[in-house]
Amino acid sequence: MANAVRWGILGTGKIARAFATALGDVPGAVLAAVASRSLEKAQAFAQEFNAVTAYASYHELADAEGIDLVYVATPHPQHADNALMALRAGKGVLVEKPFTMNLREAEQVVTLARSRRLFLMEAMWTRFLPAFDEVRRIIASGEIGTVHQVVADFGFTANFGPEHRAFNPELGGGALLDLGIYPLSIATALLGPVAEIRAQAELGATGVDVQTGFTLRHEGGGMSVSSCSFQARTPCELTVSGTRGHVRMNTMFHRAKSVTVALDDGSTRTVDTPYLGNGYVHEVMEAQRCFRAGLLESPGMKLEETLALMGVMDEIRRQIGLAYDSDRRRVRPLQREGGEVEDDGGWRRTEPGRVR
Missing domain, CATH: 3.30.360.10 (Dihydrodipicolinate Reductase; domain 2)
Structure with a gap:
């Protein structure tokens, strides 16, 4: 398929299955690979959804050739690390909501995507x-x-x-x-x-x-x-x-x-109003449209808004007394080749709850 967009999916859970189903309903979408921590699960998923390749690790998929966009469908606390991994490998990324666990992580992911000039979008399908x-x-x-x-x-x-x-x-x-x-x-x-x-x-x-x-x-x-x-x-x-x-x-x-x-x-x-497939079809179509057009983000789900939403949720969690381990975990600096540290945005202060 000349103008196909080749997708890789990280994870084989319920949300990954819904997304793979949607790919089957989108013209020009190809499920090139799926990865799980279990090769058996990845192979079963690949067989069910006609994926070209199955991998037993997320790193293998991120580093593989022949993948344009990676969909991150792993558990919430893994979103940031998985998105960073795919971006470092030169892949465009669609990250399932919540984008990350907090604003600090989200800033690091967005900063890397912008510095590498790679497509990045929050998978807010609604x-x-x-x-x-x-x-x-x-x-x-x-x-x-x-x-x-x-x-x-x-x-x-x-x-x-x-x-x-x-x-x-x-x-x-x-x-x-x-x-x-x-x-x-x-x-x-x-x-x-x-x-x-x-x-x-x-x-x-x-x-x-x-x-x-x-x-x-x-x-x-x-x-x-x-x-x-x-x-x-x-x-x-x-x-x-x-x-x-x-x-x-x-x-x-x-x-x-x-x-x-x-x-x-x-x-x-x-x-x-139309409602194609299981609903995820519409976000797949938008991600593919943006990728083919060379856009680095979607006008319908801008990265600045994603950051702002994470800031709002951080403030809501502060008010209700809900904290996660990731809130206390130090963000690892991003290393350029040669050892120079990139500005990852990890410690930049942001006014809580404000859409920037």
């Missing part, structure tokens, strides 16, 4: 759904008036044992990093930079948050109210309200196939 594009178009048209509020939730009942990734602090467990990033990301995309943060949470037996709520005041004057939960099956709705009405991403916002506008004159209308 930001590329056609339903979300339609919401932005409706807001821009002025149909619902001046927007002042976004309300969003994301929750399900996590009937897992305490050892499960969702509750394991060593694996970056907790509702905020797993679920809260979704409403947070869309709220900031719609209302802009964050000026103030107020958060509360319920911490579970393992010390991570099992549900969290946060209210953000945005610099433009709007407010967003978001929640996430492993304790309750919430509606997973997203509503944007303005002076003349509101627009809602229907059903669960991450599965929305239509949006509905309701105005103060009593009128309503519903717009059907």
